[in-house]
Amino acid sequence: MDIQPFQERVWLASPTMHGEEQSYVKEAFDTNWVSTAGKNIEQLEKAVCEQVGCHYAVALASGTAALHLAVKLAGIIPGDKVFCSDLTFAATVNPVIYEKGEPVFIDSERDTWNMNPLALKQAFERYPETKAVIVANLYGTPAKLKEIRTICDENHAVLIEDAAESLGAVYHKQQTGTFGTYNAISFNGNKIVTCSGGGMLLTNEDTAAEQVRKWSTQSREAAPWYQHKETGYNYRMSNIVAGIGRGQMLHLEEHVKRKREIYFRYKEGFAGLPITMNPYIEEEMQPNFWLSCMLIEKSAMCKQVRSDTEALYVNESGKSCPTQILETLAKYNAEGRPIWKPMHLQPTYHGNIFVTEKTEKKMAGSRENDCISNLDSDVGADLFARGLCLPSDIKMTREQQDKIIQIVWGCFEG
Ligand SMILES: *Cc1c(COP(=O)(O)O)cnc(C)c1O
Secondary structure (H helix, E strand, C coil), X not given: CCCCCCCCCECCCCXXXXXXXXXXXXXXXXXXXXXXXXXXXXXXXXXXXXXXXXXXXXXXXXXXXXXXXHHHHCCCCCCCEEEEECCCCHHHCHHHHHCCCEEEEECECCCCCCECHHHHHHHHHHCCCCCEEEEECHHHCCCCHHHHHHHHHHCCCEEEEECCCCXXXXXXXXXXXXXXXXXXXXXXXXXXXXXXXXXEEEECCHHHHHHHHHHCECCCCCCCCCCCCCCCCECECCHHHHHHHHHHHCXXXXXXXXXXXXXXXXXXXXXCCCEEECCCCCCCEECCCCCCEEEECHHXXXXXXXXXXXXXXXXXXXCECHHHHHHHHHHCCECCEECCCCHHHCHHHCCCCEECCCCCCCCCCCHHHHHHHHHHCCHHHHHHHHEEECCCCCCCCHHHHHHHHHHHHHHHHC
C-alpha cells in the first residue's frame, strides 16, 4: 500500500475540550471552591438530571465508585450471586467482588452485543434467589433494557444499569442511565464526555441518593465530632473536576452527532468488504456511537491464535483478522483495540458461572462442526475473536478516516 503513516496519532477516543471547561475550573479557583463542594458539582448534577431525566444524580470520583455504591444499595452481601454482563469492561463487575458477592456472567446476544435477555431468564430459572442484575450498554448501544427490567421485576431483583459508555444514548425514547433502580455513568478520559475522571450515580429514589452522598463522604453522622455508624468511602467528586464536566455537558449532543457520523462513514466505506459494524436495533434505539466497531465474517477470518498476553496470525489473501488489522493500524500510527475480552475468559474470573442461551440445536456431525457450534453458543468469545474497535476520535478528520478505511481494505487485499 502506498500510504504514509499519520504524523499525529489518530486515537481510539481521546478527550475533546472546547473552552468552557477551563472557565468553570477558573471560577472554582477564583472563588476558592476547590474541594468536594461547590457550584460546579451542583450544576453538573443538575445538567445530568436534565439530560437523562432522572430525579437525583450524585457526582463521584469514578464510574466504578458509582457501581460500587449501587451494589451496596442493592444489598449485596458476601456470597450473593449477581447476574452481570459478560462482554464488558471489568469495572462493571469488580464492585461485586468488593462486596464479596459472586458475579455470574450472562452471555451476549448477536443483535446488540449486550446481555441476552433469554439467557438472563434461564439464569433466573437456575438461581431464582439472585437479588441483582448489572447490565452494561456496550460501546454506547443500549441493551434490551425494557425486557431486562421486566425479567428483574418478575424475579424481584434489583436492576443496576452501567451506562458508563452510553451517556446520551436513547432506548424507546428514554435515555439510558434511567432504566435501573440505580444507574452509573462515567466521565473517564476516553468516554463521550469527560471530567478527566469521575462518575455519577443516578436514581429516582431520594433515600438512595442521600445514602450515596453519606457513604461517599466517609459516612459521617450528624454530630459535633466525627461519628460513624457504618463504613464510609472517600468517593466524592472535586469541584475542580466537576468544572470540566460542566463545560463538557454543553457539548454532549454535538459529540454524539460526530460519533454517529464516524460510524456511518465507516459503514459506507466498508461496503463490499466481509465486515459488519457493531449492530443495534434501529426502530428501538439511538446509540451514542461512542466507539465504532467492526466484525469480520467467519469465512473471511484468517487463522489467528491468542494466548493470555500475545496474538499471532497467518496472512491469507482475501482474508484478515483483528490482530492483523490492529497491528497494521498501529504501524500507520492509529489506535484501535480488540473487543473487550469477555469476563468469563478472564483469569481473575476463572471458575465463575457463565450462562449462555440454551437452545435445542443439536451439535450433530463431525468434530469440526462441534467446534463451530461451541463458538456459536459462546457469543462473547466469538465477538472477541472476530471483532475490533476502530479509531473513533471526535477530532479525526475526514481525510484521516478515509485513510483508516483504506488501510482496512488493504488488510483484506494483501
Ligand atoms: C469506563 C467504564 C466503567 C468505569 O468507569 P470509570 O469512571 O473509569 O471508573 C464502568 N463500566 C464500563 C462499561 C466502562 O466502560
